[in-house]
Amino acid sequence: MDLFYPVQIFVNWLVYSIFSLKQVSILGEAINFFIYDSIKIFILLAVIIFIVSYIRTYLAPEKVKKILSKKFEIFGNMTASTIGIFTPFCSCSAVPLFIGFVESGVPLGVTFSYLIAAPLINEVAAALLWGLFGWKVALLYIASGWIISVFAGFILGKMHLEKYVEDYVYKIKIKKNLKLEKKTQKERAKEAYQEVKSIIRRVFPYVLIGIAIGAFIHGYAPENLLTKIAGKGNWFAVPIAVLIGVPLYSNAAGIIPIISSLIEKGLPLGTALAFMMAVVALSLPEIIILRKVLKIRLLIIYVAIVTAGIIFTGYLFNWIL
Numbered sequence: 222m223d224l225f226y227p228v229q230i231f232v233n234w235l236v237y238s239i240f241s242l243k244q245v246s247i248l249g250e251a252i253n254f255f256i257y258d259s260i261k262i263f264i265l266l267a268v269i270i271f272i273v274s275y276i277r278t279y280l281a282p283e284k285v286k287k288i289l290s291k292k293f294e295i296f297g298n299m300t301a302s303t304i305g306i307f308t309p310f311c312s313c314s315a316v317p318l319f320i321g322f323v324e325s326g327v328p329l330g331v332t333f334s335y336l337i338a339a340p341l342i343n344e345v346a347a348a349l350l351w352g353l354f355g356w357k358v359a360l361l362y363i364a365s366g367w368i369i370s371v372f373a374g375f376i377l378g379k380m381h382l383e384k385y386v387e388d389y390v391y392k393i394k395i396k397k398n399l400k401l402e403k404k405t406q407k408e409r410a411k412e413a414y415q416e417v418k419s420i421i422r423r424v425f426p427y428v429l430i431g432i433a434i435g436a437f438i439h440g441y442a443p444e445n446l447l448t449k450i451a452g453k454g455n456w457f458a459v460p461i462a463v464l465i466g467v468p469l470y471s472n473a474a475g476i477i478p479i480i481s482s483l484i485e486k487g488l489p490l491g492t493a494l495a496f497m498m499a500v501v502a503l504s505l506p507e508i509i510i511l512r513k514v515l516k517i518r519l520l521i522i523y524v525a526i527v528t529a530g531i532i533f534t535g536y537l538f539n540w541i542l
Contacts, residue, residue: 232257255436274416297331302370305338330378338370341502369530385519432478459535466499491538
């Protein structure tokens with residue numbers, strides 16, 4: 222039985238009995254979708270953020286940098302990408318850590334693997350995908366994002382592009398006292414709980430807006446509109462979705478409800494995920510911030526490699542699913 226089946230029963234009772242909306246009406250379906258997805262998503266957010274934040278209390282920045290600096294070749298990229306899964310940063314907030322890694326001597330390619338993985342393999346997105354589409358889709362999302370970040374970073378490292386990082390990055394003085402603090406389990410749990418409150422407080426308006434847009438699409442969008450524009454028969458649907466996603470900026474929690482509704486209306490899963498990956502991993506704000514630390518040539522190469530990886534993932538998902 223669906224874990225959230227009791228929630229759906231409650232929402233059905235609330236919408237169709239208390240609000241007296243017709244079950245077969247467009248408005249009734251839209252309101253039902255909005256309330257159900259709101260409850261479901263915030264439960265998933267609270268649980269997954271708590272777990273990831275608790276794990277993060279064991280990962281001090283200085284310790285992470287030492288781990289990465291000791292790895293060689295692709296193993297360093299694999300380690301950085303794996304760590305990126307457990308660091309709940311958006312693409313912009315990952316940039317300061319990128320600077321710290323480069324300055325402290327972590328290889329550039331390994332650092333890029335982390336920079337790509339941190340926003341791309343989003344723990345919130347994985348949790349929501351699991352809840353909406355099942356564990357297989359969530360696992361494929363994590364695996365594809367991890368592979369993209371590992372090989373994109375590895376390729377960038379092999380190109381020896383260090384000279385295209387702005388000179389001042391290597392001259393930044395960082396604090397050397399970033400050591401892992403000894404904390405009790407209670408203190409770690411309290412810190413994770415505070416992180417849950419902080420993140421949900423920041424993202425809940427965007428989540429609700431995303432769910433509202435998703436509910437509108439769910440209830441009112443023409444059934445065949447998206448299948449005609451970006452259906453399986455449109456070979457260019459995936460790169461078009463990526464190009465549309467790059468100028469936008471949102472966290473995965475805000476974009477997932479929209480993705481869910483688009484998929485229900487006929488948008489192929491791979492196309493939808495490529496759009497989401499472009500929004501969270503290649504956002505325009507991130508590119509603007511990265512320009513302050515990367516020279517144009519390296520920035521273009523970085524964007525091109527990540528874009529190619531996302532497009533490949535979109536086609537792969539459409540082919541598999």
